[in-house]
Amino acid sequence: MRNLLLSSILCCSFATLSSVHAQKTEVPKYIKNVEGVKEYSLNNGLKVLLIPDASQSNMVVNIVYNVGSRNEGYGEKGMAHLLEHMLFKSTKNLGDIKKMLSDKGGSANGTTWFDRTNYYEVFPSTDDNLKWSIEMEADRMINATILQTDLDKEFSVVRNEFEIGENNPDGVLQERVLSTAYLWHNYGNSTIGSKEDIERVKANTLRVFYQKYYQPDNSTLIIAGKFDEKKALQYVGQYFGTIPKPKRVLDKTYTIEPAQDGEKFVELNRAGDSKNIGALYHTAAYVDKDYAAIDALGEILTADPSGYLYKSLVETQKVSSIYYWQPTTRDASFMYFGVAVPNDKDVKATKDLVRAELDKIASTKYTDEDVSRAKSKIIKQIENVKNNTISFAINLTEIIGAGDYRLGFLYRDAVENLTKEDIQRVAERYFKSNNRTVGVFIPSKDEQRVKPTEYTDEQLLAFTKDYKGKALEKETAPFEASIKNLKQNFAEGKLTNGAKYGLIKKEIKGGKVQASFKFPVSNEKDLAGKTDTGSILAQLLKTGTKTKTKEQISDRLDQLKSSLYFNYSGQTLVINVNTYKESFKEVMEILGDLLVNSTFPQNELTKTINEYNTYLESSLNDPQSIAFIEVSKQTENYPKESIFYTSTVQEQIDAYKKIKQSEIVDFYNNILGGNNGLGTVVGDLDAKTTEQILENTFGKWNSKSKYELAQPTFFETKKLDKDFITPDKENAVAIGKISFKMNLKNPDYPAFVMANEILGSGGFLTARIPMRLREKEGISYGAGSFIDIPVTNDAAYWLYYAFLNPTKKNAVEVAAKEEIAKALKDGFTAEELKSNLVSWINERKTRLGNDVTLMALTNTYLQYGIPLDDYDALETKVKALKVEEVNAALKKYLSLEKMTSVYAGDFNKK
Structure with a gap:
């Protein structure tokens, strides 16, 4: 299942606040506990969900408003999304939201979709963070x-975001298919909105929309992770309880889409490098009993390798890939099939082949095995989300938008x-050609048309009001997010082969x-010219062994609710479990079994290369791909055979086409191995059993x-400004790179980390570069900087992007x-260092509450011998920094006279 959210994503971090309103506190009323989700309410209509999980060291506060593009009227297209951006600006009581978020550290986000808008913050579990976030969300509500x-x-920021989406052929086609499929309902409109409406709306008009929908009776507040429940309820009552229930009554949306009366077709002609086909069927609302069956049918049809459509289209190499998507919606939804077509295929002829296969959906006789396989896969996905409390709380956004949080349990x-x-039943009811958008109108008699089922709010409530859920799970033990605690709960060992x-x-x-393993292999000489072979091999490791077929492997992993991920890059195979x-x-x-008995069938190799190259073809003239590739090519001078060489997209395509099965097998038998490997397992496991x-x-x-560790070469950058023209692309990318010599042990490293934070990387869009480009001038949707400082060599670099x-x-x-030059000339202030230090420390603490971070730390220790205590030691060094040291490090390593700048876009546009 592919979930394409055409939403605004703001990657954020956050703030500290001390102001407290001295107001009478209302005690939230307890409603019920459904499988660990504790529901409360306030008199003003606010719903509150508490999801405690002591095993977390982070918490999330997520507020969901039942307003999205479905609620927009004439001239309001994109207003919900634009308002999402504006609520990161300021409030009357607290002031600059982004500044506060920046100071607080952690991560935050705001997204808009068909039926809802949400804002959330993830941060270390403290009472201050809990109190601040609840107060902030209450303040920006009104x-x-x-x-x-x-x-x-x-x-211009939102317009730039719109333009980024316009560069994605599959996404643009999907928008056009949606707008063609829907005559009246707003699900046919892009959530990001109309460029014209966005540019013309005035603040007063936007404020009316805000005051109508951003109210307690139209929202659900979710608090999840590790937190004090009693204090959470106290703060909710204190800050949200004082907001009066609005006097206005929200009108019900009553537009329903009429039954489609014939197959529709839309043809999109515009610049691009890939061929795509989309097919949409009107389906059912999330509350409908048919929704789950349609979802399962999507898996049955498209799953690799067992799907009926996958076998008839991808297996036969008529197309390179196929996916399905059925969004979680309040009203009758849709199923969208996305098909990628290789450039050497005739897209119009392929369209008819795809339609012919789609026509078979209703008449195919499905088996118990099909259903069992689909159920296992979907339940695995549900369990994976449910058992990651932070993700679960954020995922509830979609379900609440669809009507009620309990619908997720009912769906399961x-x-x-x-x-x-x-x-x-659902195959026969919904998957008719006259309910499909890809073709043209064909008149015929006696059509049995598909009419969507409408659900009133009262009917929806009837589905959920008495639902109790399954038995509550046992609460997990607390795990403190600290290096001290990590060391106390960490055991290490060595296998007989040295891993x-x-x-x-x-x-x-x-x-x-969870587990993460890294297997460094071979040496530069033996790996020369084989990087692409290793990359494709990693994707083929689940395609069959001497004892199991690809289908059997996939089915069993789904039944076990488990996943294996492989990736090969440079000279390292990475395996995540x-x-x-x-x-x-x-x-x-x-x-x-996969590591020693894989067979690499030729048809799977062909399909994988086909799929990869079809994807790469879509990036041939993509400004972002070109910019990041070219900045590497302009600043490095490796031979083509080197594992460090950066290929162009076309070189990558050509290289993949040349890979032979015999080369895959040779790499597998002679290069791969675990004797220099390392890895970390996280879980409540017995040490002796795990070792065995x-x-x-x-x-x-x-x-x-x-095995010999391959080391990159240091290439000094030079002053260069180079344009790469990508005709008819709506978005552009700017990148500047400066190389220098540094590693993690360099005494200047702590100071340079903070220099980068202040200049381009730190805070919630409050570092100097994003503040100037996005916040002050509005000329970039996303801008910032990052550093790459190696462990074992000195080939470091700093890079900015926009x-x-x-x-x-x-x-x-x-x-x-100008911002870089100003920083180099005048330096940073002591106040800048102080505020960025707070957000940097908080962000690191948030990351330490993530199991992926814990595994990365212990794996770095196992591979390079870097003590776990170095994580805290760096923080100690950074805390002791003086602003003069930070400024000195910046001037020592960065220079505009050594910056290579690359710009990719259609700069001939007027």
């Missing part, structure tokens, strides 16, 4: 300033109870177990090629270079 001056600057129950008769491993003893919700305590042994046995499982999996898996409208190229270039 006190956002929505100034015309802010709106004037935000127009419906999936668990599916039968082949359910699949057959190192670590076990972090940690109870995760649902008995979940996501499973559960009771399944860990079997999943590792499956992994062991790892020994059985990796202990005898050895490489025949001698996404922009091509017509703003000169303005962005001037502004970015």
Whole structure:
């Protein structure tokens, strides 16, 4: 299942606040507990959901408003999304939201969709963070300033975001298919909105929309993770309880889409490098019992390798890939099939082939095995989300938008109870050609048309009001997010072949177990010219062994609610495992089988290369791809055979076409091996049992090629400004790179980290570069900087980036270079260092509450011997920094005279 959210995503971090309103506190009323989701309410209509999880060291506060593009009227297209941006500006009581978010650290986001808008913050679990976030969300619910001056600057930011989406052929086609499929309902409109409406709306008009929908009776507040429940309810009552229930009554949306009366077709002709086909069927609302069956049918049709459409279209190489998508919606939804077509195929002829296969959906006889396979996959996905409390709380956004948080449990129950008769019924009801948008109108008689089922709010309530859910799960044990606690719960060992491993003893919700393994292999000489072979091999490792077919492997992993991910880059194979305590042994046995018995069928190799190249073809003239590739090519001078060489998109396509099965097998037999490997497992596992499982999996898996760590070469950058023209592309990219010599042990490293934070990387869009380009001038949707400082060599670099409208190229270039020059000339202030230090420390603490970070730290220790205590040691060094040291480090390593700048876009646009 592919979930394409055409929404605004703001990658954020956050703020500290001390102001407290001295107001009478209302005690939220307890309603019920559904499978660990504790529901409360306030008199003003606010719904509150508490989802405690002591095993987390972070918490999330997520507020969901039941307003999205579905609620927009004439001249209001994109207003919900634009308002989402504006609520990150300021409030009457608290002031600058982005500044506060920046100071607080952590991560935050705001998104808009068909039926809802949400804002959330993830941060370390403290009472101050809890109190601040609740107060902030309450304040911006009713006190956002929505100034015309802010709106004037935000127009171009949103327009730039719109333009970025316009560069995606598949996404643009999907929008056009949607708008053609829907005659009246707003699901046919892009959430990001009409460029014209966005540019013309005034602050006063936007404020009316805000005051109507951003109210407690139209919202749900979710607090999840590790937090004090009593204090959370106190703060909710204190800050939200004082907001009066609005006197206005929200009108019900009553537009329903009429039954489609014939197949429709839309043809999109515009610049691009890939061929795509889209097909849409009107389906059912999330509350409808048919929704789960339609979802399962989507899996049955498109899953790799068992899907009926996958076998008939991808397996036969008529298309390179196919996916389906059915959004979680309040009203009758839709299923969209996206098909990628290789450039050497006739897209119109392929369209007819695809339609012919789609026509078979209703008449196909589905089996119990089909249903079992789909159920296993979907339930695995549901369990994975449910057992990651932070993700679960954020994921509830979509379900609340669809009507009620309990619908998610009802959906799960419906999936668990599916039968082949359910699949057959929905296939026959919904998947008719006259309910499809891809073709042309064909008149015919006696059509049995598909009419959507409408659900009133009262009917929806009837589905959920008495739902109690399954038995509550046992609460997980707390796990403090600190290096001290990590060390206390970390055990390490070595396998017989020399591979190192670590076990972090940690109870995760649902008995979940995660693992990350890295296997460095071979040497530069033996790997010369083989990087692409290794990359494709990693994608083929689940396509069959001597004892199991691809389908059997996929089915069993789904039944175990487990996943295996492989990736090869440079000289390292990375394996990530996501499973559960009771399944860990079997999943590792499956992994062991893949590592020593894989067969790499020729048809799978052909399909994989086909799929990869079709994707790459879509990037041939993509400004972002070109910019990042070209900045590497302009600053490095590796031979083509080197594992460090950066290929162009066309070179990558050509290289993949040349890969032979014999080369894959040779790499597998002679290069891969685990004797220099390392990895970390996180979960509530027995150390001795875990060691034996790892020994059985990796202990005898050895490489025949001698391992030597390959080191990149330092290439000094030079002053260069180079344009790359990408005709008829709506968006452009600017990148500047400066290389220098530094590694993690360099005494200047702590100071340079903070210099980068202040200049381009830190805070919630409050570092100097994003503040100038986005916030002050509104000429870039996204801008910032990052550093790459290696562990074992000195080939380091600093890089800034900006996404922009091509017509703003000169303005962005001037502004970015002026900010860098100003920092180099005048330096940073002590106040800047102080505020960025707070947000940097908080952001690191937030990351430490993530299991992925814990595994990365222990794996770095296992691979390079870097003590875990260095994480805290860096913080100690940074805290002791003086602003003069930060300024000195910046001037020592950065120089505009050494910056290579690359610009990619259609700069001929006027």
